[in-house]
Amino acid sequence: MKRRLYLWHRYLGIGLSLAFALWFATGVVMLYAQFPILTPAERLGGLPALDPARFSVTPAAAVDAAGLAAPPRRIRMGMLLDRPIYYILPSAEPWLGVYADDGRVLTAIDGKSAAQVARRHAPAGAQPTLLGLVETIDQWTLTNSLNLHRPLYRFGLDDDGGTELYVSAKTGEMVMRTTRSERMWSWLGTIIHWGAPQILRERVGVWRQAMLWLSGAGILLAATGLVVGLLRYRRRGYLLKGVDATRPFASPYLGVKRYHHWAGLAVGLVGLTWITSGFLYLNPGGSRQGPLSTTTQMTPYSIGGVRASTSPRPGQAEAMRGGPLEASLWVDPPASAWARVPARTAARQDRLPREVELRRFAGWPYYLFQFGAFESVTVAADGRGDAPFVRYPTEALVAQARQAVPGTLASAEILESYDAYYYSVGTGARRRLPVLRLTFDDADTRLMYVDPHTGSIARAYDTHAMVMRWMVFGLHTLDFPFLIRNRPAWDITIITLSLGGLVLSISGVVMSWRRMRPRRR
Structure with missing residues (x-):
């Protein structure tokens, strides 16, 4: 039985040692270099100022012009190339636009208009060059939220940072930005860690099954390694010939094998929890996606429902709103609502908002004037004239x-x-x-x-999500409160354990090469 256990560990290690080394190394990179995203702060910071007085079309008229069969999920107000516009999100459909100065529906954005949008988001002097139209996904547009904006125009800027911008052909909004540095570090970190190059992620079902089988085999490797390491550890020690026949050693190995043994005893359990939580992250058995499903249907941000379980249950969001988003409830036009915002509040936020969203709460309609990701003021829109509040x-x-x-x-x-x-x-x-x-x-x-x-x-x-918070994210990222509240304790812990994992896995690579390389006769 022991012999079989040793063989299982040996040959699993030959196949997976390099993968483990890459996972440990890229995990450290991911502490400081994330996959490119457009954060709310970056998105709002890049928007032009919005003058509510220019919105002559009411929200109700805009929704009527859109011709929706049911109330929309969301309504936002913004500016598109100096024109006021309502962005409306219908149920189960992508975003659409209705101009707020004449009530016309925005059918699509052409390449010339998209280039103008990109130019306004570019650094001074940089000129956007159209690199193509992304119909489904590319390496940097995997997230499901972009499905509501596709297809996307991709532009390159001739700036020092190698910036690329993505502009929605549906709304004309800039929805993604990457730099040369972000792309490079993503390849050295997130993409290798996820095993997610575009050629594989275009078929997310294949990618998911590959990662499940790879991580499942990794669990076997780590578990057998722990057992073998404990079996070969001897507290009273071994007397090793050719070293020191009088001195006992707790490990029977020498050279690289000894490094591998001690590293396994030190961090093997952590390695097992990391690979197991990574396996659970993919929610094995919880997805019905076929092998040819694309990332526009399922992404690593929400696979099989593990991460989605922290979203509200069906009906809860509408219960908080007190009903659907009926645009006819917005009696006050945007200009009159904005006029009630105190001058000192507006002045503190550079006078004009960057975006306005129509919100319903407890049945009442409100305008949410947003100046930044964490800066907003809410104004009632039901004609009562209530004072604004934060x-x-x-x-x-x-x-x-x-x-x-x-x-x-x-x-x-x-x-x-x-x-x-x-x-x-x-x-x-x-x-x-x-x-x-x-x-x-x-x-x-x-x-x-x-x-x-x-x-x-x-x-x-729910209970499942609370358990998964610790079983998946707690064990995988070690984001325990006592660590993340005391950085750099979190960084030091992960880096130290990862270095131990690198010693373990690289020594495994060396031993695998020595066993598999052709022997000279």
């Missing part, structure tokens, strides 16, 4: 959350800092604070976080 009253948020969750409310608390389930770590976009945390005695929703600035659910956890 945050909804806590009592109103709690009352509406009770409508969304049938279980008994156990506690409600405003958080001024992150906790174990609502947090930001690494290079990802930061989450807005303060946030309202509610706990329920409910099987479907145990924990809920509500953004008091928007009145919307930021995160919702």
Whole structure:
């Protein structure tokens, strides 16, 4: 039995040692270099100022012009090449635009107009060059949220950073930006770590199955290695010939094998938890996607529902809103609502907003004037003339959350800092604070976080999601509160363990090469 165990570990190691070395090395890179995304702060920061007085078409008229069969999911107000526009998101359809100065529907953006948009987002003096139209995906546009904007015009800028911009052919918005440095570090980090070059990610079902089988074999390798390492460890020691016949050694190996043995004993358990949590991240058995499914249907951000389980349950978002987004409720036009914003508030935010979103909360309509990712003011639009505010009253948020969750409310608390389930770590976009945390005695929703600035659910956890937060993300990224609140303790921990993993896996590569290389006769 032991002999078979050793052979299993040996030949799994020959096949997977290099993969483990790459996973350990790229994991360190990912601490500081993320896959390119356009954060809310970057997106809003690149938008032109918006003058609500130029919106002569009402929201209700814009929705009527769009010809929707049902109320839209979202409505935003913005500027497109100096023209005011409503961006409307229908149910189960991509974004569309309706100009707010004449009520015409935006049918599509041509390459010339897209180039003008790209030029406005380019550094001074840089000229955009059209590199192509991305109909489905490319290496940098994998995320599902971009499905609502496809196809995308891709432009290259002749700047020092090697910047590339993506402009939606549906809305004319800049939806993605990458730089040469981001692309290089993504190849050295995220893409290798995920095993996600475009040629494979274009068939996400194949990619997912490949990663499941690879990580599953990795679990076997790590588990057999731990067992073998413990079996070969002898506290009383071995007497090794040719070294020191009088001195006992806890490991029977010499040279590279000894490094491999000691590294396995030191970090083998961590390696097992990392590869197991990576396997669980893919939610084995939880996806019905076929082998030819594309990333426009499923992505590493939401595969099989593991990550999506922190989203609101069906009906909860509408319960917080108090009904669908009926544009006829917006009695006050944007200009009159904006006129009620105090001058000192507007002046503090450079006078004009960058974007306005129509929000409904507890049945009432509101305009959310956004100046930045964490800077906004809300104004009622129902004709009552209420004073603007930054945050909804806590009592109103709690009352509406009770409508969304049938279980008994156990506690409600405003958080001024992150906790174990609502947090930001690494290079990802930061989450807005303060946030309202509610706990329920409910099987479907145990924990809920509500953004008091928007009145919307930021995160919702059932029991499964709370377990997965630790089994998948806790064990994989070690984002435990006592570490991420005390950086660089988090960085030092991951780097130290990863270096141990590199010693373990590189020594495995060396031993594999020595065993597999042709022998001279």
